Amino acid sequence: MAVSATLPAEEDPEISAERAYLATARTALQRMHHDVVTTETQLTAAAEDNDNYTERYYQRRARELRALALVDLPDVPLFFGRLDFDADQAEVGTQRLYIGRRHVHDGAGDPLVIDWRAPVSTAFYRATRDDRHGVRLRRRYGFSGAADLTAYEDEPLAGPGADGAAEAASSFLAAEIERPRSGPMRDIVATIQPEQDDLVRAPLEQTVCVQGAPGTGKTAVGLHRVAYLLYTERDRLGRTGVAVVGPNRSFLSYIRRVLPALGEVDVTQTTVEELIGRAGADRPEDPAVARLKGDGRMAAVLRRALWLHVTKPAEGLMYAKGTYRHRVADHEVSEIVAALRGSMRYGPGRTAAAKRLAHAVLVQMERRGESPDDRTHNAVARSQPVRRLLDQVWPKLVPEQVLFRLLSDAAFLAKAAKKDLTPDEQELLLWGKPARSWRSARWAAADSALLDELGDLIERTPSIGHIVLDEAQDLSPMQCRAIGRRGATGSLTVLGDIAQGTSPAATGDWPELLRHLGKPDARLETLARGYRVPAQIIDYAARLLPVIAPGLGAPTSARRSPGALRVTPAAAEDLPDAVVAACRECLEREGSVGVIAADAAVRTVHERLAAEGLAPALLGDSENALEEGRLVCVPATLAKGLEFDTVVLVEPARIVAAEPRGLHRLYVVLTRAVSALHVLHAEPLPDPLRTA
Known part of the structure; x- marks a missing residue:
């Protein structure tokens, strides 16, 4: 004993x-x-x-x-x-x-x-x-x-x-x-379980995908694997780099202390949008459009759209040197362009075309008895006649030019789409009122991955030695491709829970997601036994699984906590007072308290709690909100990946109604509590929860 x-x-x-x-x-x-x-x-x-x-x-x-x-x-x-x-x-x-x-x-x-x-x-x-x-x-x-x-x-x-x-x-x-804890996440190095340790110590060459139910420690596994790999492969990763990719800045703020506590202080922590870094998100967009833009079929459409800019020459090349005129016939130019078209990336292809055209000119020089060298070859390749011809048949492009044309020109979109997109889908993609030019275009969030796809078709994207990709279930196929390019010569730790997929273009299937990441042979493991969330809360949230993830087994918990779950109905006019009373009660105990509500309502909740003197922080207003006090108001869309000792969940029905995958979002917020969950509602609960 x-x-x-x-x-x-x-x-x-x-x-x-x-x-x-x-x-x-x-x-x-x-x-x-x-x-x-x-x-x-x-x-x-x-x-x-x-x-x-x-x-x-x-x-x-x-x-x-x-x-x-x-x-x-x-x-x-x-x-x-x-x-x-x-x-x-x-x-x-x-x-x-x-x-x-x-x-x-x-x-x-x-x-x-x-x-x-x-x-x-x-x-x-x-x-x-x-x-x-x-x-x-x-x-x-x-x-x-x-x-x-x-x-x-x-x-x-x-x-x-x-x-x-x-x-x-x-x-x-x-x-x-x-x-009890408050503030950012801490490491679990003292409590790592054998099944977690096996994943943490997986070799660098192996891409690992972890399907983890709430509270199973999948995020901790990913962060501790980074620390382990930096210990065992520091020289290799020191050259190629390591990145931890999270869903948003609030999440990164929550996990930022874990690696320094383990002695690792030089790891990039970023979001998907920051890692891709192509476009802003100032253009509102219908979820159906975002879902289509995230579809993997867009990769083929974008490739065609880019290469449609390479055309047949209307005339040949004429290069003058002194009194001599060296001509490359249009059919020969066509052969050079056709041989290179699509065989390499667009930018290097244009450079290679210039060199082959120059070589054709040098052959004629040699026939005249000249002895051209490498300097002559480079001079011809950079000459104005060659550049002018290439501008016609192989123009220089940036991704924004191509995507702008694709989304604003119906005929061009139809030609690029072929049979990959239906006419209705093409109509959905087209901008109603496009900007005057690509330079003044406003881009939506989903455009970022499309621009990145085009950018890689033009010039190769640099690779990173190892990427930890958390909350991966929310990524669209096109976002997966963007991240996969950055891990093309390295490996990944992919973390997520299919049941928590809330984005419009969420893939919904690990094998498909791994294929889009370029890692179809990754090791896929499941963590179904939770250590963080009490069984009463897990069982309550699991009532949603037959609806949101029918093929996923119900998770289990290693512990029960007395009084872990309370569900309290209230009249609409009494609900604000009930929220205040619940928060006061929670603050009498140790640990952090998260008040989670629909995004549209959370600021009102925050203002009421502040007026009552409870000094709540508001997540999203500041990156340090999790450290500003024990009580934090959390918009439902920012709750993913976070944990609180106690959660007060306000009006679940409004969270469900706020977005197409609202039940998935509700599953996320129901599982953020480590010790106790108090659900307060005036509106009827979603059907799967009404028998609680």
């Missing part, structure tokens, strides 16, 4: 010893940080004689990142577990290891804390009595306040006391999972 601290922390000699060890480790970490900073100062002075600016910059940047990674965060425990090994485990090198968020060594280089990502640390997450990995005892620590060590729990895996150890240890893990 597991053994926990039984004396008060101040009187327990074991806790005193562990606290002393923690203090020693913190002192060592501070020394390591000081050594890096001191070395940087010395190397910076010595590097002044180095004329290679780029080399100096990257050396300095590497030292700066190393120093940041060694900063001791006072509110983050330096270690969270300990492994005691069998005496005969010589390969371990010691019989006791402390497992923490980063490696710490003493002045002689001996380890005081082992990084959780090191191979030997795997045993902390995977050792069982049947497969001990040489471990005889696993210890977990409890902390309070500013990382103050207050408790421990031992789990014997061998010898007396091993029976029932796992069951006893689970209560300690549950206490850590249920610990």
Whole structure:
């Protein structure tokens, strides 16, 4: 049976010893940080004689990142577990290891804390009595306040006391999972479960797709996998880069502290729109149009639209040099263009056409007895006659030119669409009142992926070493293609839940989504057992699944929480008072409180709570809203990926009515609570929930 601290922390000699060890480790970490900073100062002075600016910059940047990674965060425990090994485990090198968020060594280089990502640390997450990995005892620590060590729990895996150890240890893990929190998300490195650890430690070359029910920790798995890959493949990823892609800025604000807490401070965190970076979203658009623009068929339409700009020449090429005239006949120009058309990207194809035309001219020069060299060849390729001819048959283009013509010219759209789009779909795509030119056009959000597709057809998109793509179920096929291009030579961690797909063009199927990402052979795993959301809430939300995701199995939860679910009807005139009363009650308990309502109503709720003196923050008004207090008002469309200890959900029917996939949105907001969910409504609940 597991053994926990039984004396008060101040009187327990074991806790005193562990606290002393923690203090020693913190002192060592501070020394390591000081050594890096001191070395940087010395190397910076010595590097002044180095004329290679780029080399100096990257050396300095590497030292700066190393120093940041060694900063001791006072509110983050330096270690969270300990492994005691069998005496005969010589390969371990010691019989006791402390497992923490980063490696710490003493002045002689001996380890005081082992990084959780090191191979030997795997045993902390995977050792069982049947497969001990040489471990005889696993210890977990409890902390309070500013990382103050207050408790421990031992789990014997061998010898007396091993029976029932796992069951006893689970209560300690549950206490850590249920610990109230406020502000941004924190890491789960102390509570990673074996099935999660298997995904975290998947090799870099493997693209992993995780279908995760609410509360299963899929976002945490993705972030911890980034930290693990940077530990094991730092040189490779240092050259090619890592990006974490989330659904919106509020979500990125929520997760931004996780990687720094794990010692990783140089990871790009961005949204899909920012990663693509092609167009604004200032043009309102009908969801049906957005859905069509996100359809994978648009890729073929865009490709044709681009290459339709390459035409047959009306005349040949005439190049003059001195008194000589060198002519390339129109049929020969046609052959050159036809041979290159569609065989490579549009931009390089134009360059190759110029070089082949120049080569045809040089052949004629040689026939006249001249001896042209590479300089002559380059001069002819860049000459005005060649450029003028190419402007006619292979014009320079930017993506906006092509898309503007496609959406404003019915005849051109019909020619590019062929049989891929029906006449009704073509009519849906066409702008009613197009701008005068592509330079003044206003673009919609869905146009961004289309412009990116065209951009890649013109010039190759640079690739990233590894991309974590969260809430991927909301991506359209065209957005998937845009992200897939950026991971073409790397790998991805794809995270999401089909049941939470709320965008008009959501794919709705993982194999199809992975195909559009260019990773059809990705490893697809399901996390169905939740650790964060109580069973009462999961079961309540799961009533929607037969309607929104009929083929998806119902999730389960590892825990129940007394009083986790309350559903309270109220008269319409009494609902605002009921919301205020519910928030006051929630604030009497520890932890964060999220008040979620339909976007159109959330500001009114916020104003009422503020008038009552509850000082709520409003998500969306500020990136730091989650840190401005315990009470946060959340528009339903920004709730995805967030968690609160308690959620007050106001008027579910209005959330459903606000958008075509409103039931999917309701499933999302119903599953944001870690401890308790209080549903308040005046209007009738959606049918699947009425029997609650």
